[in-house]
Amino acid sequence: MDRPAVVVLFGGRSSEHSISSATAGGVLRAISRDRYRVIPVGITRAGAFVLEDDDPDKFRLDADELPEVIDNGTRILWPEAGGDRVLRVRRADGSVDDLGAVDVVLPILHGVHGEDGTVQGFLDTLEIPYAGGGVLDSALCMDKHFMKIVLQAAGVPVSPWVTVTRAAWGREQERIRRDAAALGLPMFVKPARAGSSVGVSKVAHPDELDAALQLAFAEDDKVLIETAIVGREIEVAILEGRGGAASRASLPGEIVLTTREFYDFEGKYLGGDGAEVVCPAELTDAEIARIQELGIRAFDAVDGRGLARVDFFLAADDLYVNELNTMPGFTPISMFPKCWIASGMSYPELISELIDTARERAST
Incomplete structure (x- = not known):
């Protein structure tokens, strides 16, 4: 049987372009070539879709030189809706090549023009299956104001x-x-x-x-x-249930701050001192159950699809949801994969889980 073709889509026009590109490096390194035929497609900062090299090292996270998608002169020609789903590329010399039919897109995009429902709507219009959040949950969770309103309506505690x-x-x-x-x-x-x-x-x-x-x-x-809620910063990873099953929550992890005021960009991605990602977190069984239950409730409240990372503050008086990320950091050292690894699922298996869930959803 032919391997399903997976478009790994990354980069984008947001300020998180480099983090998306670094995530692509991790995914391209780990995705199973025995199971999938991989087509890397980058989006430049100007919004051009280009065919990228299948080279994980090109997009490794380097604090001195953050990775990015450079315009190489190619242009991805997306299939027409209702057509054969054949992806094409126009080369810099004007020639056009077929890249084969696309089975699913893995959009590892962060920020606006990618994580906010825009790319999801684009792919829905083209009738191309894709992994991760849909239009509604992506748009809701990208806008923290409306996310809080929805969570409040569902009885999920949020900070004032x-x-x-x-x-x-x-x-x-x-x-x-x-x-x-x-x-x-x-x-x-x-x-x-x-x-x-x-x-x-x-x-x-x-x-x-x-x-x-x-x-x-x-x-x-x-x-x-x-x-500012005084408490521990706890995060839990959520995956959509398959085959009609309920959503699933990982073991929770914790952001442990020592010398940093909060978990900022440098602490998250550039190896800055003063912040550590710990998973699993040291919690009681009751705390773990409460975090997992509330994480799933929050995911379901926003009509979550695919995956999300739910971030909490565990305070003395209550557990508060800070935010949901429908395409969380996905480098091998990010919290979302680390939580699932601690729960018994490897990084390559997690990537396959997202792809296979999207393919199953498209077939129903």
């Missing part, structure tokens, strides 16, 4: 917050300062639609609010100001 638009900040600064002050100090300021801790600041004094908002507005026109 105020949402501020750039336009409102220009008109009503004093009112917004009062609303923020009511949240107490310290507080966090973050873009509503960004990830990887880009544009996030911890505010310990009211005088720091303006600069924090300025940093967040550089990423998004909508920003959240949140109460």
Whole structure:
């Protein structure tokens, strides 16, 4: 039997372009070539779809030189909806080659124009199966404001917050300062639609609010100001159930901070000191059960599909959901794979799980 063709799609137009490219390096290194025929497709920062080299080392995570998709002159020609699903590439010299029929796309994209439902809608329009979240859950979880509203409606505890638009900040600064002050100090300021801790600041004094908002507005026109929850940072990995089964939760992991104020971009990806990813976390059986149950509830509340990482604050009084990531960091050292590895599933098996779940969903 011919191997199913999997398009590994990465890069993109968001500020998380390099992290997506680094994730691609890990996936390309681990995906089973015995089971799948792999077609690497990169999206440049300008939004061009190009045929990439099947070379994991090209996209390894290097703190001194972050990987990226460079325009090599090729252009991916996507199949027409209702057609034969044959992918084609136009070479730099103008010639066109067939790459064969596509069975599934693995979109390992982070941030806007990829993790927000836009690429998912594009693939739905072309009737090409794809792994991971769909349009609705991707869009909801990319926008932290609406994600919190949905979780609240489902009875899932979230940290108190105020949402501020750039336009409102220009008109009503004093009112917004009062609303923020009511949240107490310290507080966090973050873009509503960004990830990887880009544009996030911890505010310990009211005088720091303006600069924090300025940093967040550089990423998004909508920003959240949140109460800082004092507690342990716990994360759990969720996978969609197969064959009508319920969603599944991994053993939880923990972000252990020593010298960092919060788990920022450097701590996550560049090997900065002061932050450690520990999985499984040291928790009681009751805490593990509660985290897994609430993680699945949150995933189901947003109509989750494929996978998600649910991030919590385990405080003295309650367990709070911080956010859901529908395409979490997926490098071999990221929390999502580490949680499933600790739960008995290898990194290559996890990649196959996502691909096979998408193919099964498309066949029903």
